[in-house]
Amino acid sequence: MENLNLHLVWPEILLAISASLLLGFGVSKTQNRAPLVRIIAIGILVVFALLSYIMGSPDGEAFKGALVVDSFGRYTKFFIGIAAALGLLLAGNYLEREKLDHYEFSVLTLYAVLGMSIMVSANNLLSLYIGVEMQSLALYVMAAFNRDSLRASEAGLKYFVLGALSSGLLLYGISLIYGFTGTLDFNNIAASVQADGLSIGLIGGLVFLLCGLAFKISAAPFHMWTPDVYEGAPTPVTGFFAAAPKFAAIALIARLVTGPFGDISAQWQQVIIALSVMSMLIGAIGALQQTNIKRLMAYSSIANMGYALVPLAAGTEAGVRGMLIFMTIYLITVVGIFACILQMRIRDGMVERISDLSGLAKNNRGMALAMTVFMLSLMGIPPLLGFFGKLFAFLPAVQADLIWLVVLALIASVIGAFYYLRIIKTMWFDEGDTEFVIPVRSLSWTSAISALLLVGIVLVPFIAKSGQNWIALASSGLF
16 A cells, blocks of 8 residues: 555545446346436536545645646546536436436446546556546447437447547557656656657657547547537437546646656647647538537537647647636536537427527527527637637747747637527527427526526636636646
């Protein structure tokens, strides 16, 4: 037990033990206990988020340096836990209606969050890989959770096959880095880079590693799985994919490039910039042709991951802070959007086409208002929080003399405004007679609260100042 420092990783231990116990509980019961398991899992995720937040000090390393506990990890894990808890809460009604309400869904969510937590706390290439694979294996099954749906099975298979490719890239990159530095530990890698300088093999290993992680955030050109998986997977799973895993993966990229490879920013900066540019342009242009709202959100997420990589390209503490601000606001927006999408149910089942939103403002004005706020926030229209997210994301790049990259990001934002405005126009001005069934309160309240957060939080200076202080503290954890 020497140097394990288990007291620093109580949140992860809670998730591991709880997931295993719930799995055994589900297997041991003949009748369906999925609703009870889901409620318990939601409570566990909330406790995990709060534990991650309140364990403020001291910082330290656990499992002999394999995991690091710092303000950056605590901040990220808090929002991952809350997003996962909301995802389970929103999924309940959908799973019951579609006869998919099995206890395994909640258990898989817990294991996925455990993998994400290991990812953002990774201080070793081996723990990095373990976290990525633990998350991925759970997500593969969740994508294909509806076994009777051909689309869901296809989505799960595509995600699995392409995920195996990304795992291969990760492992090859790790093997190259280990071969040229002789260590897997982040601190020792940084020391080796400082002592021995650069080598072709080390740079190649870093490129392969970043490409493997780019798959996890669906950054172009490793985005090919995203539209099909978003469309084919059950809608609550799609919403979960768009939120927590993206935050965890981009946080891992930030820890990787600012930690062991912080002294060679000129090398990885080019990779980050290339991924950012391709993601912004491919995501924005690809979304123009979409008629399915889930596929549109897939391309939107690709573009937004490009925006999130812009501040990281600066390689500064301000850049990490800008990424955290942008991703936090994006997380709130995505949860609200998918709460609205889950309300798009008529008597015959779910509807996903954008044209089905015609006349929504007449039939459900509240949902139309919420969707309008979300779309305007994604566009970056002030005074909504989406504007400030892009502002804090682009400023570090300007300060790092990457003005041309910011110009490309603004062009992509203008292109993106077209398809966001198309949704607003369809809801408010097109004629339609689609009547959605009355949604459950959890969906209505989640979308309403998310919309109010995007509008109202900027009006409360104390909350905004406290949030900035927390984000500044989190970003300083990497420097």
